[in-house]
Amino acid sequence: MRAAVHRATEELVHEVGADNVTIPAVARRAGVNPSSVYRRWGTASALLADVADRRQDEGTPELLGDLREDLERVAVWTLTDLSRPGGVAFFRAEVAPDVDERRAGLRACLERVSARFRAPLDAAAERGETAPTLERVLDRVVAPLYFRVVFSVPGTDERYARGLVAEVCAPGGDAPGDRGRG
Incomplete structure (x- = not known):
């Protein structure tokens, strides 16, 4: 689920900008229930921060x-x-x-x-x-x-x-x- 949500978040940031990313839109794109995303991350800001954290560890x-x-x-x-x-x-x-x-x-x-x-x-x-x-x-x-x-x-x-x-x-x-x- 985390990978699908991260991928959906990155796609939406590219398409609509970070300020317009919402938990329901991410959940819809990732094919998961919004309540699962809210339960794990709480806010769109926390989700963006988690994606940023993972991105930093890739490809050094x-x-x-x-x-x-x-x-x-x-x-x-x-x-x-x-x-x-x-x-x-x-x-x-x-x-x-x-x-x-x-x-x-x-x-x-x-x-x-x-x-x-x-x-x-x-x-x-x-x-x-x-x-x-x-x-x-x-x-x-x-x-x-x-x-x-x-x-x-x-x-x-x-x-x-x-x-x-x-x-x-x-x-x-x-x-x-x-x-x-x-």
Whole structure:
């Protein structure tokens, strides 16, 4: 049932937008009773957050053994996932305060994103390479990607993502605009 409901939710988000997804419409599309969907998820926001949670675990790129290339692959994967139809809507649903007042969804999202970027950093450390800190990667790669996609900033593409990684991997690890700051 979960897979059918998730598939129906994704289809509806693509067709009508996240703001117009309702539990009855999802249930109808999935071929299940609406009461089953309400019982399991409670609200459309909680359902969208659950779909977002599952989507985050799919398809993370395999590490190749080169820090910069691995970080680029993860950055491009993150950008692609967030940019695909419904990507921002699913992200917003996952971190929305009405889904979880204690902000566990936000923490879980940050933990997943951190783990995705921590993997190449840890692998590089195991190979004895010098790598930027996870905090630096989150500040200089992840945050700009999310900001630019959420606010539809033009020029947020694969080249931009790779450029962020190049900057954070460069000696000194300055991000664009950091030079000259004391």
